[in-house]
Amino acid sequence: MADPHDNLQVAMLLWLAFGHMIPYLELAKLMAGKGHRISFLSAPKNIDRLPKPTPDLTPLISFVKLRLPTVKHLLQGAEATNNKIQHLKKAYDMLQEPVAQFLESSDPDWIMYDFAPSVFFSIMTGAFLGFLGPAWALKGGDYRKTPEDFTKRPNWVLFPTSVAFRHFEIKKIFDAVTGNASGVTDLYRFGAGQESCDIIALRSSYEVEPEWLSLLKDIHTKPIFPIGLLPPRDLETRGEIDSWRSIKEWLDSQKKGTVVYVAYGSEAKPGKIELTEIALGLELSGLPFFWVLKTRLGSADTESVVLPDGFEERVRGRGVVWDSWVPQLKILAHDSVGGFLTHAGWSSVVEALSFERALILFTFLADQGLNARLLEERQIGYPIPRNESDGSVTRQSVAESLRLVMVEEKGRVYREKAKEMRPIFGDKNVQERYLNNLLNYLKEHRPVKHTKSKGITI
Ligand SMILES: *[C@@H]1O[C@H](CO)[C@@H](O)[C@H](O)[C@H]1NC(C)=O
Ligand SMILES: *[C@@H]1O[C@H](CO)[C@@H](O)[C@H](O)[C@H]1NC(C)=O
DSSP: OOOGGGGGOOOOOSSOHHHHHHHHHHHHHHHHHTEEEEEEEEEHHHHHHHHHOOOTTGGGGEEEEEEOOOOOOOOOOOOOTTTTHHHHHHHHHHHHHHHHHHHHHHSSSSESSOOOOOOEEEESOOOHHHOSSSHHHHTTTTSOOOGGGGGGGGTTSSSSOSSOOOOOHHHHHHHHHOOTSSSSSSHHHHHHHHHEEEEEEESSSSSTTHHEEEEEHHHHHHHHHOOOOOOOOOOOSSSHHHHHHHHHHHHTTTTTEEEEEOOOOSSSOOOOHHHHHHHHHHHTTOEEEEEEOOSSTTTTTOOOOOOOOOOOHHTTTTEEEOOOOOHHHHHHHHHEEEEEOOOOHHHHHHHHHHHOOOOEEEEOTTHHHHHHHHHHHHTTTEEOOOHHHHHHHHHHHHHHHHHHHHOOOGGHHHHHHHHHHHHHSSSSHHHHHHHHHHHHHHHHHHHTSSSSOOSSOO
């Protein structure tokens, strides 16, 4: 182990969506593996759900539970992201005091955070940050006002790219990103966070998006550190052994590379018509599939989704619909899986490409549209054709897209690209290099202790 005087103390302060925790924890483990101390601050429920680090890392990672203040409208115990998100943000802002107290007493060298207003560590791509742009554009400048404005390449992006939202994507999230029930908009938070930090780190690499990373340097005029893609290291061990046993049994019975894995994260739920078309498209494709279908988003969600009549009987044997948590990594790692119908959340993309799975893209929310464009223009993923104005799909387009990417000669490029991406997305040495690069910088630029922490506005 390195000289202890050389070791850093880093506090990680996390937004409450569970999806944000995993990449942070992954980075925490990598850093702790090198002897650095990490304090991991989040809501109690989220911390309880996290997989525990291995015993060798336990002494170096301390989990700090921040109790959420009560905010009107905030459902009791609803500490992970759901539709009450604006109120959660308000609660998050109210964490100021406990967080300030923690920082006062623990005096970390660096703070990493992703959402609040110094390392700004984004789990999103460079394309996403680059598209959102400089702080002035995020903090309420006049440059972008309408949903339409978000469907075009912004004027600070000087290279040709298709990275922009599509109409139906931005329409769905526009009110959320420009809404200000918590006092300021999401965009403002991003802008303020990137403006006040000392460096910006993001889950990315020069192999994936060099043009966006150099754009970020230009627009923010501060150091930009891609920290690598944080590929999964250990197949998940949490969750039920029994359910994995039966999933594995089914996967084992399928031919190599033939199964489509279908999952779109814990925050998205398709509408009734959408769901019907996806189901009938899967049926029509004739391909074997494993579909993780959450019928409800948490206990507050009363509208459970309903599959088309007779669907499950008709696809029995060929397709599985699974209504609870699955060990996604183990499924993606299984040889029978050839492709992944995904919402294009960045974690899912990284996981799939670490295992050479071809991508069929169907976006729902948030940054997913921009991730999808980035992948589409590199032919790393194929978007299911949709109606531009309402985002609807037909069963035919679902089936054709699946067959194109999984089996047809015309879609060979998508299968080959997925294979080419493995060394870029899944290589441990590449990951190590990016991590060391960041750590060296943090060590060299560590602030002198016992002065007040600099410019941290939480
Ligand atoms: C929030 O948005 C409303 C409507 O656009 C606006 O009138 C109000 O000033 C905004 N509040 C803040 C704090 O920005
Ligand atoms: C796309 O959706 C819009 C709005 O629902 C509808 O008016 C239009 O006819 C659709 N276009 C196609 C080609 O289906």
